[in-house]
Amino acid sequence: MISIITPSFRQFDWLKLCAASVADQQGVLHEHIVQDAEAGPELPQWAATVPHLSLYVEKDDGMYDAINRGLRRSRGEICSYLNCDEQLLPGALRRVNALFNAHPNVDLVFGDAILIDDRGNPLSYRRSVLPTFNHVRYVHLNTPTCATFFRRRLLDRDFYFDSSWKVIGDQVWMEQLLLAGIPMATLNEPLAVFTFTGQNLGASKASEEEALRRRGPMSFTKQIIRQSASSSHRLRKLLAGAYRKRNVEIEIYTRNSPSRREKRSGRVGFSWPTQ
Numbered sequence: 327m328i329s330i331i332t333p334s335f336r337q338f339d340w341l342k343l344c345a346a347s348v349a350d351q352q353g354v355l356h357e358h359i360v361q362d363a364e365a366g367p368e369l370p371q372w373a374a375t376v377p378h379l380s381l382y383v384e385k386d387d388g389m390y391d392a393i394n395r396g397l398r399r400s401r402g403e404i405c406s407y408l409n410c411d412e413q414l415l416p417g418a419l420r421r422v423n424a425l426f427n428a429h430p431n432v433d434l435v436f437g438d439a440i441l442i443d444d445r446g447n448p449l450s451y452r453r454s455v456l457p458t459f460n461h462v463r464y465v466h467l468n469t470p471t472c473a474t475f476f477r478r479r480l481l482d483r484d485f486y487f488d489s490s491w492k493v494i495g496d497q498v499w500m501e502q503l504l505l506a507g508i509p510m511a512t513l514n515e516p517l518a519v520f521t522f523t524g525q526n527l528g529a530s531k532a533s534e535e536e537a538l539r540r541r542g543p544m545s546f547t548k549q550i551i552r553q554s555a556s557s558s559h560r561l562r563k564l565l566a567g568a569y570r571k572r573n574v575e576i577e578i579y580t581r582n583s584p585s586r587r588e589k590r591s592g593r594v595g596f597s598w599p600t601q
Contacts, residue, residue, distance in 0.1 A: 327355045328419050328475070329402030333392035334362040337410035338369060340521070343579040347413035349377045350587075353420035359399055361392040390487035390495035397486065403478050411521040412472040413578050415440075416587070418517040422475045425513050433480055434503065434510045437473035437517030441598070444523055446580040448592040449599055453568035454512050459504040460555035463541055464548060467497040468559065472518035480508065493533045494540060514566070519578055522599055571595050 330348050334341050341360065348358040358379045362369060363386050373381035382399065386392040393407045404426055408414065418437070425435055436454040443449055454469050461468065485503060487495045503510075541548070563569060574594055577587040 327357060327402040328404045328406070328423060329397070329400035330356065330358045330414075331393050331396030331400065331405070331407040332358065332360045332410060333386075333389045333396070333407070334360050334410055335364060335392075338366065338372075339581060340410040342372070342584050343581070344408055344410050344413055345376050345379055346579045346584065347415075348408065349379065350416070351414060351419040353417070354423045356419055357400065357402060359396040361386065361396045363392065387489050388492045390491065391489035394486045394489060397481055400478075404475055405478060405481070406475045408472055408518070409520070411523060413519050414472075415516055415518060416577055418473075421513065421515060422517065425511070426475075426477070429511060431509050432511045433508050434474070434476040435513050436469045436510070437475075437513045438515060439470035439473045440516050440519045440574055440576060440594075441522055442519050442576075442578070442590070444521055444581075446578050446588065446590050448574050448576060448590060448594050449522055450596055451516070451572055451574055451594050452596070453514065453563065453566055455559070455562045455566050455568070456510055456512060457500055457504065458555060458559070459501060460551050461559045462497055462500050462504065464552040465556050465559065466537070467494075467500055469500070470518065470520065471496050472520050473516075491536060491540075494536045497537070498540065516574070516576070519576060569596055 332344055345358060356378055360373065360379060360381045362381060362383045370381060373379055386395060397405060404422065422435060426432065438454050439452045440448055441450040441452060452470055454473065457467065457469055487499050489495065491498050571593055575589060575591040577589050580588055
């Protein structure tokens with residue numbers, strides 16, 4: 327079984343699209359756990375109609391606390407978390423399950439992701455390459471969380487998210503996994519989309535402030551490490567084909583079509599749009 331956890335707080339319109347993209351996954355047993363901090367009257371009624379979805383409404387201490395709560399409730403041997411403004415693409419869970427079955431020693435898999443606008447149009451293709459500690463610590467976390475999947479045995483080793491970090495908890499989690507030498511792999515196929523709303527936490531000032539607090543003042547030595555990590559990362563992305571333009575075609579749920587996937591296509595690059 328694969329368990330998908332979604333932290334939710336006042337994002338019902340986006341949550342409906344996210345949940346639909348999980349509910350229609352075929353070829354593998356799965357569950358979707360939604361941890362909502364403040365449900366309105368319509369949320370429980372809606373949740374009861376969605377296949378594979380379990381809703382838990384309770385106060386939490388931020389996004390990562392909500393994710394941890396969902397993970398502790400989950401039953402899957404493979405886990406992931408999907409934010410409300412993200413969606414799985416058709417067949418994503420089947421492909422992830424096949425890779426884990428083929429590579430029993432791999433504990434964590436990164437897929438590719440496609441950035442879309444709030445109308446569902448493709449903006450950018452995000453090719454995943456394996457992260458390195460220095461790049462994650464001193465530059466940024468380069469792997470999209472919406473296309474990241476891991477085995478339950480990481481939770482058995484207590485690799486939960488540090489909820490004291492409100493925005494960069496996934497970065498801190500990845501640092502811990504890299505230091506522990508967790509076996510990782512990439513699945514260079516698009517598994518998910520995430521929506522550029524202009525209000526994404528990962529590109530916020532709060533994210534920058536937490537990252538600065540995490541890495542501390544940038545000494546001369548740290549600046550050299552940062553430059554080296556950035557150059558190495560860009561070279562690996564170049565070799566992985568991350569910087570080429572490509573034609574993409576996706577099937578997603580939109581606010582105009584919340585009950586049936588619509589096709590969207592476009593020729594996109596790799597860059598992140600400005601806020």
